[in-house]
Amino acid sequence: xxxxxxxxxxxxVTSLAVRSGRTIELLLLVLAVGIVTLAYVxxxxxxxxxxxxxxxxxxxxxxxxxxxxxxxLRLRARYADPLLLPLATLLNGLGLVMIHRIDLVPxxxxxxxxxxxxxxWTGLAMAMAAVVLVLLxxxxxxRRYTYIAMALGFVLLLLPMLPVIGETVNGSRLWIxxxxxxxxxxxxxxxxxxxxxxxxxVSTRDALSLVxxxxxxxxxxxxxxxxPILVAWSLSVLILVLQRDLGSxxxxxxxxxxxxxxxxxxxxxxxxxxxxxxxxxxxxxxxFSHVQSRVTLWLDPFAPDQSDQVAKGLMGLAHGGIFGxxxxxxxxxxxxxxxxxxxxxxxxxxxxxxxxxxxxxLYALLVERGLRTAIGSRDGFGKLLAVxxxxxxxxxxxxxxxxxxxxxxxxxxxxxxxxxxGSSLLANWIIVALLLRISDAARRPIxxxxxxxxxxxxxxxxxxx
Amino acid sequence: xxxxxxxxxxxxxxxxxxxxxxxxxIQFVQADDLRExxxxxxxxxxxxxxxxxxILVDGSPIASSEPTDDELEWxxxxxxxxxxxxxxGYYSFTYGAGLGLERAADSLxxxxxxxxxxxxxxxxxxxxxxSGASLxxxxxxxxxxxxxxxxxxxxGAAVAxxxxxxAILAMVSRPGFDPNALSSHRLxxxxxxxxxxxxxxxxxxxxxxxxxxxxxxxxxxxLVLAAAALESGEYEPDTELEGGLTYTLPGTETTLPNFGGAxxxxxxxxxxxxxxxxxxNTSFAWLAGELGADAIREQAEAFGFGEPLDVPMSVTxxxxxxxxxxxQLALTGIGQFEVRVTPMQVAMISAAIANDGVLMTxxxxxxxxxxxxxxxxxxxxxxxxxxxxxxxxxxxxxxxVRVVEQGSGQAAxxxxxxxxxxxxxxxxxxxxxAHAWFTGFAPADDPQIAVAVIVESATDNWTGETGGQxxxxxxxxxxxxxxxx
Numbered sequence: 001x002x003x004x005x006x007x008x009x010x011x012x013v014t015s016l017a018v019r020s021g022r023t024i025e026l027l028l029l030v031l032a033v034g035i036v037t038l039a040y041v042x043x044x045x046x047x048x049x050x051x052x053x054x055x056x057x058x059x060x061x062x063x064x065x066x067x068x069x070x071x072x073l074r075l076r077a078r079y080a081d082p083l084l085l086p087l088a089t090l091l092n093g094l095g096l097v098m099i100h101r102i103d104l105v106p107x108x109x110x111x112x113x114x115x116x117x118x119x120x121w122t123g124l125a126m127a128m129a130a131v132v133l134v135l136l137x138x139x140x141x142x143r144r145y146t147y148i149a150m151a152l153g154f155v156l157l158l159l160p161m162l163p164v165i166g167e168t169v170n171g172s173r174l175w176i177x178x179x180x181x182x183x184x185x186x187x188x189x190x191x192x193x194x195x196x197x198x199x200x201x202v203s204t205r206d207a208l209s210l211v212x213x214x215x216x217x218x219x220x221x222x223x224x225x226x227x228p229i230l231v232a233w234s235l236s237v238l239i240l241v242l243q244r245d246l247g248s249x250x251x252x253x254x255x256x257x258x259x260x261x262x263x264x265x266x267x268x269x270x271x272x273x274x275x276x277x278x279x280x281x282x283x284x285x286x287x288f289s290h291v292q293s294r295v296t297l298w299l300d301p302f303a304p305d306q307s308d309q310v311a312k313g314l315m316g317l318a319h320g321g322i323f324g325x326x327x328x329x330x331x332x333x334x335x336x337x338x339x340x341x342x343x344x345x346x347x348x349x350x351x352x353x354x355x356x357x358x359x360x361x362l363y364a365l366l367v368e369r370g371l372r373t374a375i376g377s378r379d380g381f382g383k384l385l386a387v388x389x390x391x392x393x394x395x396x397x398x399x400x401x402x403x404x405x406x407x408x409x410x411x412x413x414x415x416x417x418x419x420x421x422g423s424s425l426l427a428n429w430i431i432v433a434l435l436l437r438i439s440d441a442a443r444r445p446i447x448x449x450x451x452x453x454x455x456x457x458x459x460x461x462x463x464x465x
Numbered sequence: 466x467x468x469x470x471x472x473x474x475x476x477x478x479x480x481x482x483x484x485x486x487x488x489x490x491i492q493f494v495q496a497d498d499l500r501e502x503x504x505x506x507x508x509x510x511x512x513x514x515x516x517x518x519x520i521l522v523d524g525s526p527i528a529s530s531e532p533t534d535d536e537l538e539w540x541x542x543x544x545x546x547x548x549x550x551x552x553x554g555y556y557s558f559t560y561g562a563g564l565g566l567e568r569a570a571d572s573l574x575x576x577x578x579x580x581x582x583x584x585x586x587x588x589x590x591x592x593x594x595x596s597g598a599s600l601x602x603x604x605x606x607x608x609x610x611x612x613x614x615x616x617x618x619x620x621g622a623a624v625a626x627x628x629x630x631x632a633i634l635a636m637v638s639r640p641g642f643d644p645n646a647l648s649s650h651r652l653x654x655x656x657x658x659x660x661x662x663x664x665x666x667x668x669x670x671x672x673x674x675x676x677x678x679x680x681x682x683x684x685x686x687x688l689v690l691a692a693a694a695l696e697s698g699e700y701e702p703d704t705e706l707e708g709g710l711t712y713t714l715p716g717t718e719t720t721l722p723n724f725g726g727a728x729x730x731x732x733x734x735x736x737x738x739x740x741x742x743x744x745x746n747t748s749f750a751w752l753a754g755e756l757g758a759d760a761i762r763e764q765a766e767a768f769g770f771g772e773p774l775d776v777p778m779s780v781t782x783x784x785x786x787x788x789x790x791x792x793q794l795a796l797t798g799i800g801q802f803e804v805r806v807t808p809m810q811v812a813m814i815s816a817a818i819a820n821d822g823v824l825m826t827x828x829x830x831x832x833x834x835x836x837x838x839x840x841x842x843x844x845x846x847x848x849x850x851x852x853x854x855x856x857x858x859x860x861x862x863x864x865x866v867r868v869v870e871q872g873s874g875q876a877a878x879x880x881x882x883x884x885x886x887x888x889x890x891x892x893x894x895x896x897x898x899a900h901a902w903f904t905g906f907a908p909a910d911d912p913q914i915a916v917a918v919i920v921e922s923a924t925d926n927w928t929g930e931t932g933g934q935x936x937x938x939x940x941x942x943x944x945x946x947x948x949x950x
């Protein structure tokens with residue numbers, strides 16, 4: 001067999017250097033920060049006709065944050081996926097620009113300062129991502145905390161129900177307020193829940209997929225396997241119904257079904273899940289007037305005597321048309337929650353259909369990199385966690401953008417990385433950090449694989465069971 | 466576990482595809498419909514951010530836009546609201562472009578009309594802020610002012626036309642309103658003003674000259690009958706008609722008296738010309754039966770009845786009823802039963818007679834000018850129909866001169882100028898209340914202006930005012946202003 005230095009034979013272990021991707025990441029980061037800077041300058045020039053002196057400060061802070069995370073990755077996760085960080089940075093930056101743009105309503109003095117607050121939160125969230133990457137050397141450690149994650153998830157979900165610190169905003173009790181700080185713990189809960197599902201499912205997947213009776217062609221699980229998940233699910237749904245938050249309810253349930261399906265590889269779970277969801281949806285529609293009005297507005301956004309939120313969003317999108325009114329040239333502030341729930345409509349108005357397509361592609365790419373990480377991941381826990389985290393992002397984008405564009409009834413949800421709001425930003429940057437950590441493990445060459453005796457022992461025990 | 470992950474990726478793909486399709490649907494397919502939805506604030510603000518064109522009468526603006534500092538960059542101002550409210554209409558942020566030219570010529574004023582395409586293109590290239598076109602109107606300010614002053618506080622309407630072109634010289638509807646109250650940027654005040662106008666029983670927002678509830682034409686309709694009779698070839702101006710003190714409606718016991726119970730002629734055989742001159746009811750009721758509904762309807766349609774007309778505001782088509790029994794037919798002969806007209810239509814009858822029988826299409830916009838004041842469109846008078854032959858027109862004209870010189874329309878006479886006219890008193894309802902009409906033109910031998918005036922006398926008990934006493938003086942003032950033009 002002729003031996004070539006450049007093409008190793010398949011039978012031997014490769015000695016070819018694996019590309020870390022850090023250089024590509026840096027180039028893409030420069031591109032992302034460049035786009036954000038241009039957009040920021042364009043907004044200021046269009047709306048106010050001048051560049052405020054602190055523009056370069058803001059751009060500098062943002063660039064420094066991105067560069068900081070890049071350095072952390074070079075030091076602590078050399079083989080992490082090179083697209084994740086630039087994608088998240090670009091989305092976060094564009095969100096900042098649009099929030100700033102909505103702050104600048106013509107004819108109103110000054111800005112409401114939402115963008116500055118969002119910049120502070122961006123700093124905190126990216127710093128938190130760095131902390132996760134530094135402290136969590138191996139994602140498999142999280143598996144030890146499966147049930148702690150479950151408890152944490154419940155506590156986070158329950159927090160807003162507490163008196164004093166709990167707060168109701170727009171009919172949904174999702175917030176806690178301590179002094180001047182308000183926070184939506186449900187955003188973080190979805191990470192804890194994903195960790196719990198991943199840890200739990202990886203242990204019980206065999207029982208869930210193989211044991212049990214077949215009824216009508218469906219493999220029904222044993223009650224003792226089904227029990228804990230049903231309890232966890234119904235509790236979270238119950239809490240969310242009490243908090244009147246449809247969007248998160250949908251999100252948690254979709255996450256649950258998707259992870260269950262991936263863990264068990266059984267289509268029956270999807271059938272069971274969708275049946276449960278359909279009956280739940282019908283029940284909610286029969287019981288709650290706010291659900292009914294959402295459905296009415298979904299079918300006819302111009303229904304008289306109803307909220308005109310959907311209608312205003314649609315008119316904004318229509319105003320943008322194919323190429324958009326141009327950054328700073330639209331009227332996104334006419335729509336309610338233009339910088340939070342409806343920020344996608346604001347983008348659609350000023351950047352048009354073309355701009356929305358680009359944004360959706362950024363999300364699709366982010367999700368695709370997450371799912372690719374799952375496929376490349378060598379441990380079941382990491383695989384499930386990566387699937388869960390990336391699917392949350394996909395589902396959240398689908399639920400909120402689908403609500404705005406009338407694919408499904410509108411449910412209030414934040415748009416990952418874009419919407420104004422600290423908790424959402426924090427949660428999504430932690431999700432990116434976790435995906436980076438898993439992808440680092442997935443792409444790391446075998447020679448550099450980290451050996452952790454305690455984790456490896458646990459995995460061996462798992463394999464033997 | 467990789468197979469389900471790949472399948473899940475397909476689900477994600479489907480979800481994003483749904484979003485892309487929905488976005489395309491809204492921003493591409495439905496976009497125009499959504500933009501044009503009434504109450505779309507974005508479209509309104511967008512229009513406000515453009516310098517909306519002025520509406521000009523004799524070169525000076527009656528509606529124009531002033532720059533402001535607030536979010537709505539331009540404020541619409543109406544310089545002579547009491548005179549021109551129904552001509553201009555209003556332009557309100559809350560209620561959009563309403564009534565008048567603001568609505569009918571919206572795309573020109575806003576600058577979005579297709580005819581302004583090249584203007585917009587060059588604006589984009591040169592970076593000039595987009596602006597709308599200005600409209601120079603056909604209105605003669607003196608005739609308009611004369612009509613407004615003569616009508617005073619009475620409810621009613623007046624229209625003046627240039628018979629040879631169809632140019633609208635005056636268009637007045639009373640009561641008026643102040644469009645400035647609706648164009649204000651103080652939106653709560655606008656709401657209040659609008660509600661007050663909507664709830665006002667006198668209905669000031671209706672342009673009575675061209676639309677809204679149509680009026681019974683009363684005796685002015687006798688011109689249509691006389692025209693039909695002359696056109697039939699069986700009648701001459703001196704043909705004698707049957708016209709006694711009363712006329713019993715065919716098939717009924719009901720008798721129709723003459724106005725004031727007077728005889729039309731000592732022998733009860735008034736000629737056609739005499740019948741027009743004294744506005745004889747009995748002879749025209751009889752004549753209607755002789756001519757038949759079809760002949761009358763054909764003549765009415767030749768004058769413009771039943772056909773849509775945009776000046777560019779749309780004029781409600783006037784009606785000659787479809788199915789009639791003999792008694793009803795007789796009543797239509799004196800402009801009663803279900804004959805309904807706009808003052809514009811009545812003015813068109815006079816204008817056609819004045820113009821040798823040729824009816825010109827009425828129009829209000831003389832010129833459209835772009836922001837550089839270049840004329841981009843200029844009105845060309847258009848013939849609408851030949852209503853009657855030249856000879857019939859001459860004969861009708863002579864009869865109308867006698868109405869003013871010796872008959873019921875003497876209040877419209879001018880000292881130096883020969884005026885042709887016809888009065889009308891149109892009863893409506895059962896209360897005895899009536900509307901007073903006058904239509905005519907001057908000078909009779911070289912007509913420069915044709916008018917129609919209606920004064921509503923919607924009192925419970927008929928005040929006894931007739932077209933000759935109430936409406937003719939208004940017409941006189943307008944004709945006076947018109948012939949000196």
